[in-house]
Amino acid sequence: xxxxxxxxxxxxxxxxxxxxxxxxxxxxxxxxxxxxxxxxxxxxxxxxxxxxxxxxxxxxxxxxxxxxxxxxxxxxxxxxxxxxxxxxxxxxxxxxxxxxxxxxxxxxxxxxxxxxxxxxxxxxxxxxxxxxxxxxxxxxxxxxxxxxxxxxxxxxxxxxxxxxxxxxxxxxxxxxxxxxxxxxxxxxxxxxxxxxxxxxxxxxxxxxxxxxxxxxxxxxxxxxxxxxxxxxxxxxxxxxxxxxxxxxxxxxxxxxxxxxxxxxxxxxxxxxxxxxxx
Ligand code: C2E
Ligand code: CA
Ligand code: CA
Ligand code: CA
Numbered sequence: 001x002x003x004x005x006x007x008x009x010x011x012x013x014x015x016x017x018x019x020x021x022x023x024x025x026x027x028x029x030x031x032x033x034x035x036x037x038x039x040x041x042x043x044x045x046x047x048x049x050x051x052x053x054x055x056x057x058x059x060x061x062x063x064x065x066x067x068x069x070x071x072x073x074x075x076x077x078x079x080x081x082x083x084x085x086x087x088x089x090x091x092x093x094x095x096x097x098x099x100x101x102x103x104x105x106x107x108x109x110x111x112x113x114x115x116x117x118x119x120x121x122x123x124x125x126x127x128x129x130x131x132x133x134x135x136x137x138x139x140x141x142x143x144x145x146x147x148x149x150x151x152x153x154x155x156x157x158x159x160x161x162x163x164x165x166x167x168x169x170x171x172x173x174x175x176x177x178x179x180x181x182x183x184x185x186x187x188x189x190x191x192x193x194x195x196x197x198x199x200x201x202x203x204x205x206x207x208x209x210x211x212x213x214x215x216x217x218x219x220x221x222x223x224x225x226x227x228x229x230x231x232x233x234x235x236x237x238x239x240x241x242x243x244x245x246x247x248x249x250x251x252x253x254x255x256x257x258x259x260x261x262x263x264x265x266x267x268x269x270x271x272x273x274x275x276x277x278x
Pocket of ligand 3: 200203
């Protein structure tokens with residue numbers, strides 16, 4: 001038994017070493033990922049609950065690392081937040097999305113609004129508004145096709161630079177969605193103070209619709225969003241039961257594996273075109 005325990009220890013420490021080696025190489029390689037062309041934008045459709053039509057998509061980043069393969073944003077976004085590279089990543093994603101929108105338009109392909117995740121950090125740098133303005137202009141993008149998904153952490157910063165950025169977005173017509181609603185520091189004050197267009201119910205609530213508390217939280221959030229004239233999107237919808245439940249409550253849109261996981265651009269266009277033929 002003792003021998004066995006020893007072996008287990010060796011295995012455990014070997015996998016720990018691989019983990020820390022991976023972390024080390026990711027940190028080292030992240031800064032070169034953009035210039036090396038290793039980042040990809042995937043799209044996950046948002047579906048209108050009442051019609052089943054694709055009415056939008058969320059842009060989700062992926063990193064194709066030469067050694068580690070496809071790395072999830074949950075692994076490298078925290079690193080990028082720490083070393084500040086998140087600013088460049090965010091600007092790159094916006095540019096990429098606008099470029100795709102422009103290509104789709106030029107080729108006569110269907111177009112839907114795209115939501116982009118935004119780090120709270122980006123709102124604190126005042127040059128940001130000119131970066132957005134220039135990107136939209138260069139790519140000839142209609143601002144109403146862009147929505148930024150932010151979390152309550154962004155609004156919690158209560159800072160003039162953040163407020164100015166949000167005013168700017170509203171002025172030029174970029175929409176704002178409050179992501180992961182119900183987790184973190186949810187406060188009704190934000191809903192009153194900021195020009196929020198969309199509320200996204202966090203997937204942790206959708207996962208347990210049979211739980212009474214989660215059911216009540218979902219119902220109240222939809223009621224609240226409707227009352228405030230906001231759109232409400234449920235994320236992480238995986239089952240027909242969840243869809244039926246959300247349909248009954250008139251939740252505007254759903255997003256989740258039930259309809260599609262995040263897919264590369266070509267596949268997303270394919271989904272959009274199939275939906276139109278139908
Ligand atoms: P998020 O913004 O909450 O995005 C939703 C996550 O849920 C995505 O994970 C998506 O693939 C996943 N998801 C969608 N439907 C389902 C479902 O039915 N079941 C389950 N279990 N999961 C589902 P992903 O793509 O791994 O992204 C993770 C997080 O990384 C995102 O969470 C977001 O916070 C961050 N992220 C992704 N792309 C970007 C980006 O371009 N910029 C920034 N700043 N953050 C990003
Ligand atoms: Ca999001
Ligand atoms: Ca979310
Ligand atoms: Ca999340």
